[in-house]
Amino acid sequence: MTQQIEEPELSGVRNFRDVGGLPTSDGRRVKTGRLFRSGHLAHATETDAEFLASLGLHTVFDFRNNADHALEGPDVELPGVRNVNIPLSDPADGREFWKMVRDGDLDQLRSILGDGKAAARMTNSYRGIIKHRTIEHSRVVHALAEDSVPALLHCAAGKDRAGLSIAVTLLALGVEREAIVADYLESNAPHRRYRVRRSGEQVEARSPEAMELLAPLFDARAEYLEAAFDTIDGYWGGVDRYLAEGLGLTPETLGRLRERLLD
Numbered sequence: 001m002t003q004q005i006e007e008p009e010l011s012g013v014r015n016f017r018d019v020g021g022l023p024t025s026d027g028r029r030v031k032t033g034r035l036f037r038s039g040h041l042a043h044a045t046e047t048d049a050e051f052l053a054s055l056g057l058h059t060v061f062d063f064r065n066n067a068d069h070a071l072e073g074p075d076v077e078l079p080g081v082r083n084v085n086i087p088l089s090d091p092a093d094g095r096e097f098w099k100m101v102r103d104g105d106l107d108q109l110r111s112i113l114g115d116g117k118a119a120a121r122m123t124n125s126y127r128g129i130i131k132h133r134t135i136e137h138s139r140v141v142h143a144l145a146e147d148s149v150p151a152l153l154h155c156a157a158g159k160d161r162a163g164l165s166i167a168v169t170l171l172a173l174g175v176e177r178e179a180i181v182a183d184y185l186e187s188n189a190p191h192r193r194y195r196v197r198r199s200g201e202q203v204e205a206r207s208p209e210a211m212e213l214l215a216p217l218f219d220a221r222a223e224y225l226e227a228a229f230d231t232i233d234g235y236w237g238g239v240d241r242y243l244a245e246g247l248g249l250t251p252e253t254l255g256r257l258r259e260r261l262l263d
Helices: 046-054 066-072 095-103 106-113 117-132 134-146 161-173 177-188 208-218 222-236 239-246 251-261
Strands: 035-038 059-062 082-085 151-154
Touching (some): 095 106, 117 161, 117 222, 134 239, 134 251, 161 177, 161 222, 161 251, 177 222
Parallel strands (some): 059 082, 059 151
């Protein structure tokens, strides 16, 4: 196995990690130094960028949409690295919702997030991405099988859209679901979590109640990823059919993917 890349302390990039080392059902492991995940790179410092450039990346996949780019900015440029933007949500999806998350008062937050609405929104989002974004996921996995590794996959927080894209890739590699969930839950570590932005000046803007209402949006919860797996099983009839019929992956393509990414 290639040497595990030591996780750096990046000051402007959240939730970065190497996915290498995860086990497959046939006893192999994901190669280290080939597949990375993180939050957005818009705020990467010069030191962060130097580290990222040292990874020898071929491609950075950015799953953010136009609203994300307007809020956070474009990724930093890394020399010799191809940047591919594949939005995994509609450009207008949630713009007003996320504005309310940032600016809304407690009554508004209670209305849109209380009584389990926030967690239900996340679960439905995961189901919807698996069901309706097969073209995007197919594009990513095919690219990884052909010429795009080493690759970094990211969205805004590196948890949801990137998390699902990593999960789909790992399923294609034959990684056990338990290991995929365990890697996904690493996004809950305090140093990895997305910094919640609340623009209200009132004391209540970041009150314990406000943060509790927001928590389901920024947590990595096993139930979210399990909802995605349930959709693969229920809607597609299992992983093999999802990969073949949903993503259009042939045995030959899967073989190339596994050759590139597995020890």
